[in-house]
Amino acid sequence: MSARSHDHDSHDHGSFRGYVTGFVLSVILTAIPFAVVMGGGFDSRALTALVVIGCAIVQVLVHMVYFLHMNSHSEEGWTLISTLFTVVIVVIMIAGSLWVMFHLNTNMMPQMNHDLLPSGVQS
Amino acid sequence: MSTPSTQPAAYWEVEPHHHEDGASTNIGFWVYLMSDCLMFAVLFATFGVLHGSYAAGPGPKELFDLELVALNTAFLLFSSITYGFAMLCMARDDQRGTLRWLGITLVFGLLFLAVELYEFHHLIHLGAGPQRSAFLSSFFALVGTHGLHVAFGSIWLVTLMVQVNRKGLIPANKRRLSCLSLFWHFLDVIWIGVFTLVYLMGMI
Numbered sequence: 001m002s003a004r005s006h007d008h009d010s011h012d013h014g015s016f017r018g019y020v021t022g023f024v025l026s027v028i029l030t031a032i033p034f035a036v037v038m039g040g041g042f043d044s045r046a047l048t049a050l051v052v053i054g055c056a057i058v059q060v061l062v063h064m065v066y067f068l069h070m071n072s073h074s075e076e077g078w079t080l081i082s083t084l085f086t087v088v089i090v091v092i093m094i095a096g097s098l099w100v101m102f103h104l105n106t107n108m109m110p111q112m113n114h115d116l117l118p119s120g121v122q123s
Numbered sequence: 124m125s126t127p128s129t130q131p132a133a134y135w136e137v138e139p140h141h142h143e144d145g146a147s148t149n150i151g152f153w154v155y156l157m158s159d160c161l162m163f164a165v166l167f168a169t170f171g172v173l174h175g176s177y178a179a180g181p182g183p184k185e186l187f188d189l190e191l192v193a194l195n196t197a198f199l200l201f202s203s204i205t206y207g208f209a210m211l212c213m214a215r216d217d218q219r220g221t222l223r224w225l226g227i228t229l230v231f232g233l234l235f236l237a238v239e240l241y242e243f244h245h246l247i248h249l250g251a252g253p254q255r256s257a258f259l260s261s262f263f264a265l266v267g268t269h270g271l272h273v274a275f276g277s278i279w280l281v282t283l284m285v286q287v288n289r290k291g292l293i294p295a296n297k298r299r300l301s302c303l304s305l306f307w308h309f310l311d312v313i314w315i316g317v318f319t320l321v322y323l324m325g326m327i
Contacts, residue, residue, distance in 0.1 A: 013214040013301075019207035026200055030318075034193050037323045048327050056319035060312055067203055067308040075150045086157040090164040097168035 014069050022066025029059040152302045156309050159272075163313055166268055167320065170261040174325070178256035183325030186251055188242075192322045195238045196314065199273075202231035203311045210304050218292050221300075225284050228307070232277045239270045262321065269317055272310050279303055 033052040041048035064070045064083075072080050205228045212220030243263070246252065253263035283303060287296050 013210045014207060016208075016211055019204055019211070022207075023200070023204040026203075030193075030196055030200065033319065033323055034189065034196075037326050038189050038193075041327055045327055049324060052319055052323045052327070056315050059315050063203075063308060063312045063315070067207060067311070068305060075153070078150055079153050082154055082157050086160050089161060093161075093164050094168045094171060098171050101172040 014066070018066050018069075022062055025062045025066070026059055029055045029062065148298055149301060149305075152305055156305060159309070160313075163265075163268070163316070166261070166265040167316060170265045170321065173257040173261040174321075176257035178258075180256040180259070181249070181251050182258070183322070186246060186249070187322055187325060189322060189326060191238060191242060192318055195235055196318050198231045198235040198238070199311050199314050202228045202235070203308055205231065206304055206307050210300065213292060213297060213300055216292055218287060221292065222284060222287060225280060225287075229277060229280050229284070232273055232280065236270060236273055236277070239266070239273075243267070266317060266321065269310065269313055272306075272313075276303065276306055276310060279306070 033055045036042070036048060036051055042051070070079055070083065074080070205224050209221050209224035209228060212224055246259075251259055253260045280303060283296065283299055286299070290296060
């Protein structure tokens with residue numbers, strides 16, 4: 001968030017340094033997950049997934065700051081407010097969908113595989 | 124008392140403070156992007172729910188080619204920074220530089236689309252089209268919608284290149300280029316979600 005001291009323009013188009021910084025950070029944050037997954041991943045699947053998703057979240061933030069020039073005072077703070085609102089809705093929608101449908105699946109699957117289960121397992 | 128010819132009395136400040144030209148366009152376009160983001164969220168959620176429903180068909184490990192995805196990611200990332208350079212040229216009122224960088228951005232956008240179309244064609248050729256399984260339906264819906272956005276962004280880019288070429292970097296064209304800049308970078312942000320959640324997580 002430091003590379004925005006040079007712009008005198010009232011409209012924020014960013015600076016050369018800002019774009020290059022964002023680009024280099026994005027390349028690194030893209031290369032890490034691809035290298036990890038293409039190299040077979042870590043022993044623990046959860047750790048691999050954590051690294052991949054962590055890099056993605058950081059890269060989204062990098063894009064927002066260096067490419068989309070988001071900050072707390074652009075458009076009097078309305079871009080930040082609308083973005084935070086969107087993030088809240090997106091998280092509720094995606095996490096809620098996965099949560100609900102995961103439970104639906106665990107509740108439905110034994111029913112569907114009824115014949116495969118030994119008798120007396122189901123209550 | 125009231126005569127039809129006079130303006131109604133203003134009980135509020137008509138001009139509270141000065142807004143520069145196009146400022147409301149930028150915030151309005153940002154709100155559009157957020158609504159677009161919600162649409163992608165629905166597609167991501169659908170994919171998340173259905174990503175294991177192969178219907179005894181092929182899964183991501185048999186279908187996806189990560190090297191192709193890495194190439195596509197590189198194209199989109201390069202197009203993002205070249206668009207950024209176009210915006211820097213625009214801020215300096217350098218019309219030729221702006222057009223040159225926009226042209227390079229367009230090339231990267233078209234390369235991205237070409238690789239994606241090749242991938243889709245390859246998958247359908249393998250019999251793994253959108254009708255094969257719920258996993259593939261949600262895959263084509265999500266990745267296809269993103270590709271469609273890039274396609275329309277490219278059409279918009281060509282339109283603006285013609286506009287800038289004919290009328291120069293007038294304020295209206297600068298405003299349009301700023302909007303397309305937001306759109307283009309936004310598509311790159313969505314692509315981060317796509318390559319992470321669809322391709323990389325599918326291959327783990």
